[in-house]
Amino acid sequence: MSAVLTYALHYQGEFNKNSLGAVSEGAKLAKELGGEAAAVVVGEGEDLTDELCASLGRYGASKVYRARAPEGLAQPVVDVMAKVIRDDGFKYALFGGGLLGFEIGAGLTARLSAGVTMEVTAVKAEDGKLVAERPILQDSAIVDVGYVSEPGIIIGRLNAFDAVESGEGAAEVVDVDVQLEEHSSRATMVQRGEQRGADVNIEDAEVLVAGGRGLGNPDGFEMCEQLAEALGGAVAATRAVVDAGWYPYAAQIGQTGKTVAPKLYLAAGISGAIQHKVGMQSSENIVAINKDPNAPIFEFSDLGVVGDLNKIIPKLTDAVKAKRGG
Amino acid sequence: VKICVLVKEVPDAAVEKRMDPDSKRLDRSGEKNLNPFDTHAIEAAMQIREGGAVEVDEIVAVTMGPDTAFRALHKAVSLGADRSMHLTDEALAGSDVCATGYALAKTLESESPDLVLLGQQSDDGECYTIGAVVADHLKMPSLTQVIKIDVADGKLRCERQAEYGYDTVDVELPAVISVGDAINEPRYPSLKAIMGAKKKPLDTKSTADVGIEPDKVGERGSRTAVLSLNPPPAKEAGEIIEDEDTNETVERIVVWLEERKLLA
Numbered sequence: 001m002s003a004v005l006t007y008a009l010h011y012q013g014e015f016n017k018n019s020l021g022a023v024s025e026g027a028k029l030a031k032e033l034g035g036e037a038a039a040v041v042v043g044e045g046e047d048l049t050d051e052l053c054a055s056l057g058r059y060g061a062s063k064v065y066r067a068r069a070p071e072g073l074a075q076p077v078v079d080v081m082a083k084v085i086r087d088d089g090f091k092y093a094l095f096g097g098g099l100l101g102f103e104i105g106a107g108l109t110a111r112l113s114a115g116v117t118m119e120v121t122a123v124k125a126e127d128g129k130l131v132a133e134r135p136i137l138q139d140s141a142i143v144d145v146g147y148v149s150e151p152g153i154i155i156g157r158l159n160a161f162d163a164v165e166s167g168e169g170a171a172e173v174v175d176v177d178v179q180l181e182e183h184s185s186r187a188t189m190v191q192r193g194e195q196r197g198a199d200v201n202i203e204d205a206e207v208l209v210a211g212g213r214g215l216g217n218p219d220g221f222e223m224c225e226q227l228a229e230a231l232g233g234a235v236a237a238t239r240a241v242v243d244a245g246w247y248p249y250a251a252q253i254g255q256t257g258k259t260v261a262p263k264l265y266l267a268a269g270i271s272g273a274i275q276h277k278v279g280m281q282s283s284e285n286i287v288a289i290n291k292d293p294n295a296p297i298f299e300f301s302d303l304g305v306v307g308d309l310n311k312i313i314p315k316l317t318d319a320v321k322a323k324r325g326g
Numbered sequence: 327v328k329i330c331v332l333v334k335e336v337p338d339a340a341v342e343k344r345m346d347p348d349s350k351r352l353d354r355s356g357e358k359n360l361n362p363f364d365t366h367a368i369e370a371a372m373q374i375r376e377g378g379a380v381e382v383d384e385i386v387a388v389t390m391g392p393d394t395a396f397r398a399l400h401k402a403v404s405l406g407a408d409r410s411m412h413l414t415d416e417a418l419a420g421s422d423v424c425a426t427g428y429a430l431a432k433t434l435e436s437e438s439p440d441l442v443l444l445g446q447q448s449d450d451g452e453c454y455t456i457g458a459v460v461a462d463h464l465k466m467p468s469l470t471q472v473i474k475i476d477v478a479d480g481k482l483r484c485e486r487q488a489e490y491g492y493d494t495v496d497v498e499l500p501a502v503i504s505v506g507d508a509i510n511e512p513r514y515p516s517l518k519a520i521m522g523a524k525k526k527p528l529d530t531k532s533t534a535d536v537g538i539e540p541d542k543v544g545e546r547g548s549r550t551a552v553l554s555l556n557p558p559p560a561k562e563a564g565e566i567i568e569d570e571d572t573n574e575t576v577e578r579i580v581v582w583l584e585e586r587k588l589l590a
Contacts, residue, residue, distance in 0.1 A: 110462035315572055
């Protein structure tokens with residue numbers, strides 16, 4: 001029985017970590033349902049070798065469907081997965097967190113009249129069916145969502161599923177030939193994966209001072225840099241300020257940026273949207289400074305400071321320097 | 327070209343949102359407002375019109391929702407839409423993403439837009455997916471989280487941040503584009519525009535008017551069911567300092583950091 005089909009995103013000959021987490025989760029769930037776990041890979045490049053595809057077997061996929069179609073866009077993948085699900089009767093489609101997973105899952109929902117649950121943090125098998133657990137309303141409640149028909153579509157939250165090498169062998173690689181829908185060919189990738197701004201390393205830092213929109217303007221980052229220097233750490237940023245061009249992309253934390261877990265994460269002027277939270281919630285100590293007492297970040301910070309960061313941060317920098325002898 | 331902008335009425339940001347434990351649906355009582363993410367989509371439509379690279383004949387705000395949702399349409403019109411359309415029907419209550427996407431697609435079909443714009447997410451549902459659902463029904467190319475749109479040669483050149491950096495994608499019209507909030511700073515409506523919004527045409531449609539099959543929407547047409555509603559795992563509340571005397575605040579932060587050996 002074909003149970004769970006997982007999409008595995010790759011780029012330049014390597015699978016995305018969240019995708020490997022999803023493949024592992026799919027394998028675990030398929031086992032609980034008493035069926036087979038498979039994965040789908042889509043791309044045009046020569047990096048999509050038999051060996052690379054078969055390596056998903058280590059994460060529990062017994063079969064990998066490979067289709068030659070444009071990379072980095074959702075709609076061709078919708079066409080491929082819809083065909084595989086229809087032909088081979090998969091009961092569930094699973095995605096790791098990430099932009100493409102959301103888009104592909106949503107497209108499949110329409111194509112297959114399928115139920116979809118997004119931002120899923122856990123999945124369980126009950127009576128031969130899957131139930132998805134989803135936090136809602138800024139994580140203030142959790143709903144258990146079931147599917148009233150097959151297939152069901154599950155889109156995970158970033159980092160929700162761990163990549164687990166289950167020690168199994170290579171997966172069987174099957175090439176699928178798919179006629180793309182007309183509309184799937186009407187979007188064309190011009191440039192992919194452009195890096196904007198300086199290259200900075202935030203993943204190895206034990207202390208991060210992260211700045212958000214609440215800094216008010218790009219100059220606010222100078223203040224963050226001085227505090228980071230005093231603390232012996234580095235500076236990170238939210239997506240909002242990176243997209244606004246205030247700070248380089250390489251420093252971005254969250255859904256489409258990096259995932260970090262430093263000893264100290266000091267958030268300055270960051271409201272704490274879910275997209276940011278998923279990239280830093282494993283930090284050992286979270287300190288937040290924000291003037292809005294209702295900012296969601298105070299719900300998951302260890303120390304919250306309600307106040308004007310322009311007043312607090314310079315004085316804090318001086319005090320830290322005095323202590324650390326900087 | 328004709329641009330349709332999908333908008334939604336959501337609980338006001340100041341209202342504490344909660345689930346109704348009986349229906350397991352969002353309690354939608356209390357003050358409501360236009361979904362803030364949608365104002366970026368309306369602004370994007372206005373900038374395409376003002377940019378002049380393509381002639382925009384009409385900007386139409388489209389919503390699905392209960393009777394009261396016309397207020398979100400008034401707001402959308404005050405921000406620049408020429409007219410609006412309200413799909414409302416008892417039969418739609420309880421629609422999940424699958425059913426909502428279908429209903430919105432049928433409504434849009436009746437307008438034959440060249441471009442559908444929407445915000446990246448709703449402030450209440452946080453689903454991020456409606457654009458891609460609608461696009462598949464309409465058989466149009468689609469992108470979400472777009473932060474820059476340039477119109478040239480009847481095509482859209484879109485930029486967005488994806489898994490591996492910034493992507494630039496050309497999209498042919500007709501298309502469905504969901505915009506990220508970094509795309510623009512929405513303008514404030516003038517008093518005149520606010521007053522005038524109520525006089526602009528507003529079409530109210532039922533499901534039958536736009537050819538929606540009744541068994542594909544509402545609770546009956548939904549493919550997911552909320553089985554239970556639970557509180558989140560308990561997390562010990564963090565310490566909060568309200569800054570009154572900044573010197574004292576800083577001293578308390580330093581003590582807190584020292585206790586955790588973070589200033590070593």
